[in-house]
Amino acid sequence: MHLHHTDPALTDIIPPTAPRPGGRSGPLRIGLGGPVGAGKTATVAALCRRLRDTLSIAVVTNDIYTREDAEALLRQAVLPPERITAVETGACPHTAIRDDISANLEAVEDLQERIGDLDLVLIESGGDNLTATFSKGLIDHQIFLIDVAGGDDIPRKGGPGVTTADLLVINKTDLAPHVGADLSAMERDARAARGSLPVVLTCLKDQHGIEPVADWVCRRLADLTAARS
Template sequence: MHLHHTDPVRAEIIPPAAARSGGRPRPLRVGLGGPVGSGKTATVAALCRRLRDTVSIAVVTNDIYTREDAEALLRQAVLAPERITAVETGACPHTAIRDDISANLEAVEDLQERLDPLDLVLIESGGDNLTATFSKGLVDHQIFVIDTAGGDDIPRKGGPGVTAADLLVINKTDLAPHVGADLDAMRRDAEAARGPLPTVLTSVKDDHGVDPIADWISRRLAEHTAVRS
């Protein structure tokens, strides 16, 4: 296990899908970002519950000075403890997921070495603003989570997280009537900002609320497996 200091924007930081250290296939890496309180940890927890019986999965969380998100997942027992690890960024969350990704890469490599074979690693960013994005050297795909309580103008405001993420999740739709959020407007604005990129409106804490996100990840896993086979 070692730290990487290579330029994080270079795609070759992530080995080809067909091989990694020792010639073994590497897992699909999916990053989840979004503002504080949007439901990133709840989404990760729900995905773990939904996928853990059929997929070998692990999680890396990011917090500035604590292990709060990792501890929340451990309390909920969504995965075995050895499958959850935490990175304390010590700075703006952007730094560890986009600018200097070495600590996250080290965490992922450690999981791969200990848990091989591993199909999927979810990397949760610390809570950040609408400009948060993951380095392509860290993740294969990124999901951005916003919520109705943040305001129904969020999709219209845009920002790289909203406009460029591979999947946009508008969470907490159950709260929309209570906070005066117009879900139709959020959907329209998201579609206008994102073009063909998909958007899901859901409440991940509801029964089956995470299903469309899990189905999207399952399709990405199938593509990833086809490439490496």
Template sequence: MPETPASARALRLGVAGPVGTGKSSLIATVCRALGEELRLGVITNDIYTDEDARFLRSAGVLDPDRIRAVETGACPHTAIRDDITMNLLAAEDLERDFSPLDIVLIESGGDNLTATFSPALVDAQIFVLDVAGGGDVARKGGPGIGRADLLVVNKTDLAPYVGVDVPQMVADAAEAREGRAVLALSKHDAESVAALRAWVLSMLAAHRSGDHVPQDPGPMAPHFHADDEHPEGGFVHAHDEHEHADAEAHSH
């Protein structure tokens, strides 16, 4: 059977980020903002539990049957990047059971700053940070921060309590992302929720028209290797094949 063109199926939107940044809450916010006009489904990832799925079901944001849990049994990034079989099957089953769907949101288990989705699993991805993790996190970079389709600085309503300058954190994030989209979000702030809603709708439109090409943020951002024998004290190394070739050329 021929493969269904990506633009003919639901937009698969990945949501990744460290533990506790509010990924499940963000998905609930998207469901509340768009659930009445779009046909949505959700897949959550946890290592040993279905806790995130149960949270979303209890929140009443969707028909509980439209929220599926994947128990990865391994490091969270394994199931969204290295071996996507479990998530891919879950997405296909969900789309078959509730066809047609407009968007399937896939939540990663909480991982570190290096976690990104394979473009074979999702069409676009959101990376989530939160102010409680510290205002300097956005400056630290990494593939999710640097190259996800959208970076969300979440829980901005907590900033006064944790001493974080949100505009500065957003500015640092924008610099780290070289101008790619950054959104400061609080589920209690209607303006920021409206901005998130608008971004999701724009991504859906680009997916349907075929104008959006899924990007691979890469397993790791280019990074510096110290080398006492190198004339400049080390060299830049990248895991992307093209960047790797460039880095190697500059290291000689």
């Protein structure tokens, strides 16, 4: 069985928050990465809708040459416009989230100056491959998304995104019957590749499909709050 938001085992397998680089203060920063079409923007939108009434949230999106993802979030009105900003990387998406993070750091700083107190900043990478990871100088935790339509062999292929992200999301489970994907095999292979690191299966079309991810985010925020107290 994959983990639901009511699964008590979730707290047992998620390690406590590590110290922030350089004692960094400010909002919790969570990076979302994954291949093109995995559902990163849809997940960001769903998280904003789920958490915006209780948390102060802002979003930074990354695209190579456009503001496409930010504009999609603006059209959906998931947050007020001043809480969404875009970075045009001009190069492979992982460059701006791992190698030269200055543009993303500046975007986060601008949001903090403009809005004031923030609880959570979601930083969405442009679509990348299975090697995409975020610099720990930019984010506190990474969520990596893959989708069922990408093939049920993706967890076996591994890569740092799949094996080391703080949370792996196997998305679009509703497509499994249509693409011949074996969800049980995907979950089994993902858990084998990740050891104790958590895996959740999601379908954002379901009314409560975002809950496992939202609960994980809230627990990370609770960890950070406890560490500061």
